[in-house]
């Protein structure tokens with residue numbers, strides 16, 4: 367479980383986060399949605415310690431992350447995985463070396479056991495026969511899978527994904543969403559996903575947090591999303607005619 | 623103000639090197655990779671340039687001495703001393719500032735931009751120690767080696783050019799090279815090589831590691847790394863000369 371209490375962050379006097387609080391539970395996907403530039407990535411980076419919030423606290427299972435010493439922070443880091451927007455794969459290393467990297471760095475397992483584990487997670491993300499390719503030699507969707515495999519190879523308790531669908535075609539995007547959902551349930555992870563992809567919102571929104579102008583403007587799930595009267599949220603979600611129609615249809619159906 | 627801020631941040635980066643490696647074999651593997659990139663990959667360019675500098679100085683000294691009554695063996699002596707004291711360490715450092723410096727700054731800058739550095743931090747790896755440490759170790763071992771070879775090759779270049787110029791014989795040149803051998807000068811060469819390697823790698827790492835923005839900024843960071851390393855190498859050259867000579 368991860369708790370956020372009153373997270374604030376400014377850059378050069380510009381307030382990006384003006385006090386965000388929330389709770390994220392294990393075994394489910396929590397989505398952070400909002401316009402581009404609304405501070406989703408900043409919030410995620412504050413949670414994992416890549417940025418230090420100006421105020422507020424981040425609790426991992428009740429323990430204050432920001433107050434921890436370096437060693438305790440490293441321990442938290444070893445229990446979390448992160449999928450970056452641009453995948454952040456090490457480009458001089460092959461797929462296998464990328465996924466094996468955390469094992470090489472933090473375990474003393476013999477090489478063949480590490481290889482087995484790598485193959486296991488690569489199989490889990492449906493990426494076989496690419497072990498010896500470089501990241502630049504595989505497609506964007508495959509890179510995402512490698513990113514996910516590397517994030518989960520140490521069986522983390524927490525998974526953070528920054529815009530996992532960016533740059534993917536709609537079909538691949540759905541496959542990646544399903545994959546994140548399945549492994550979240552399988553590993554009982556607390557998963558937090560930044561997104562502005564409406565397919566993800568509708569498919570995976572166990573819990574949705576809407577960021578607007580640096581604040582938590584709305585919180586709910588994919589069902590309550592359709593019933594909201596929150597103006598900014600509606601403008602954001604139902605921006606296309608298609609989605610407005612879907613909403614009207616769905617609301618009409620639930621009334622009957 | 624601004625430069626004080628950068629000096630402080632640079633010092634903090636260096637301080638970040640002093641942590642226990644998470645896994646020694648991983649650091650060692652990275653160090654070997656860097657040794658290859660910094661040392662082996664730079665060999666040809668360094669050696670070619672050292673050869674021609676030795677050759678050109680020999681011919682020019684010989685031409686100048688020919689107008690005087692100074693014995694021709696002086697050519698060998700002067701080429702040897704100038705290679706050891708100045709050309710081998712300084713020219714090698716300036717070449718490497720361009721080649722290795724820009725390489726390092728753009729590699730780290732790209733890693734910063736594509737969040738690879740963040741990815742390391744998230745895993746719990748000390749990114750400064752893991753990325754900068756092996757580069758420094760590799761440079762501090764490989765660059766002094768390159769400098770020694772550069773000195774030898776430069777002196778060899780002087781020999782070939784000297785005798786083919788017709789001004790002096792090979793025996794005279796070798797006599798000159800063998801006369802008045804000062805071990806102190808070799809020590810100075812090594813000190814310079816070590817100081818210059820440190821400057822080039824730490825400055826380029828700093829510029830790359832803290833790069834921000836986009837592809838354009840990486841280009842700028844790598845240019846700045848080269849320019850700043852060159853200037854600092856020359857200043858350090860002067861300071862070392864001033865301190866020990």
Ligand SMILES: Nc1ncnc2c1ncn2[C@@H]1O[C@H](COP(=O)(O)OP(=O)(O)O)[C@@H](O)[C@H]1O
Pocket residue numbers: 377382400401402403404405406407408409
């Ligand atoms: N390291 C930084 N320094 C200065 N400003 C930043 C930094 N990171 C993010 N910002 C600013 O914070 C705001 C929110 O950015 P971000 O969290 O990346 O938005 P998004 O919701 O699209 O992920 C933007 O205006 C951005 O310019």
Ligand SMILES: [Mg+2]
Pocket residue numbers: 406407408528529560
């Ligand atoms: Mg973002």
